[in-house]
Amino acid sequence: MSFNPFEQKASRIDKVFSDWKGLYPKPYDKNEVDPYTKCRIILMNGTEFEDVWFSHQYHRHEINNDIRRELAMIRASEQQQQKRIACLKPLDENILETTISYEQLAVDLTAALAQTDPDKYVKLALDFALLEDFDHLYRYANLLEAEQGVKAERLVGCYTEIMPARPTIAHHRFPMDNVEFPINNKSSDLKTKLHTAIITAAEQQTMNYYMNICGIYPTDIGRKLYQEIGMVEEEHVTHYGSLIDPTEGWAECNLMHQYTECYLYWSAYNTETDNNVKKVWQMHLEQELTHLQKAVELLKKYANKDYLEVIPEPAFPEELVLKENKEYIRKILKQTVNLTSNREDYDKVTDLSDNADFFRYQRMVNRNVGEIPSHKVIENEILLKGSDYRYEDSANPVRELRDNTKDTVNVVLKV
DSSP: OOOOGGGSOOOOGGGOOOOHHHHSOOOOOTTTSOHHHHHHHHHHHHHHHHHHHHHHHHHHTOOOHHHHHHHHHHHHHHHHHHHHHHTTSOTTOOHHHHHHHHHHHHHHHHHHHHHHOOOHHHHHHHHHHHHHHHHHHHHHHHHHHHHHOOOHHHHTTTSSOBOOOSOGGGGOOOGGGGOOOOOOTTTSOHHHHHHHHHHHHHHHHHHHHHHHHTTTOSSHHHHHHHHHHHHHHHHHHHHHHTTSOTTSOHHHHHHHHHHHHHHHHHHHHHHOOOHHHHHHHHHHHHHHHHHHHHHHHHHHHHHOOOHHHHOSSOSOOSOOOOOOOHHHHHHHHHHHTTEEEETTEEEEGGGSOTTSHHHHHHHHHOSOGGGOHHHHHHHHHHHHHSSOOOBOSSOOSSGGGOOTTSOOOOSOOOO
């Protein structure tokens, strides 16, 4: 059924605020909840952060206080939404358990977007980083098993396999190689515009989480792993953020932010299996329709544009569904494990010259393989248990990654 958010009835902006009781929801039961409910919560938390962060930047670059006051109203409501979502996580879910959900979201969200995006360049960008988040899941899962004796397959509901992919060691790239060509919103498909916004917000949420966690995690090896993978997430945010069209004005971007939030809450509501969480998505969708209506007003009044000039076909595409993507991930792993980014393109590591920026950066940051946290976590697990921890339906599609008694640290994988 078609859903056009611009045609929906919305409340007044000053009617959307909650009292403190309404702001503190009932958390989910970590032992009963579906893994993708946790993933949706993380995604919507990140989406709210992105909109708040964007709104502050708009506010700081705008001289008109009438606009700034309107933004402050929307932003306060977005902040309430973010606080409510954040508190859906229960008290007894620890940092590392939550991290597994972050990486499952990164894997299955990226795979979902890649399989439905009509832009071949954006799809390639999604597939490229997909393998890196897939490998991060494997590294954190081994830390979880080593430190807490918990098998991550239980946390991901066996929907997502856990095994090595492009080694995290190979993710450390010369910063200039993480900048891609932007899309053009005037010619791009609506799905592509939504996807670039969604994946940037999701990866940014992960980056921010790891930035804060690395200093408070209770073990040295864990702190080091969050440091390392947090640096890769910085690369991913640069990578995905560079895809977003930089030519649109602040009011146009504000409209697109609100439209994206409406789309995600609509998708979350339609696919949610937890009744308590579903009610939150419904409430937030209704509030976002109000935010969208206000964004339309600001666009018309201060940029003299109609929303149809920004979003010509405003009915939502099919909802975003988080689900199992095992076969797709295996295919991408087999086909692209040996790629790296090279400025705005992607090349096989084996095709790079010895003095390429990729190798120059590798020599700087990975000087001593024994000190690289992502390798050390696996090495410690093998020394302790005789093999690493994996959850695989069948052997790894990359021959060099099948041996579970050693960690492949060679950044040049020949497949």
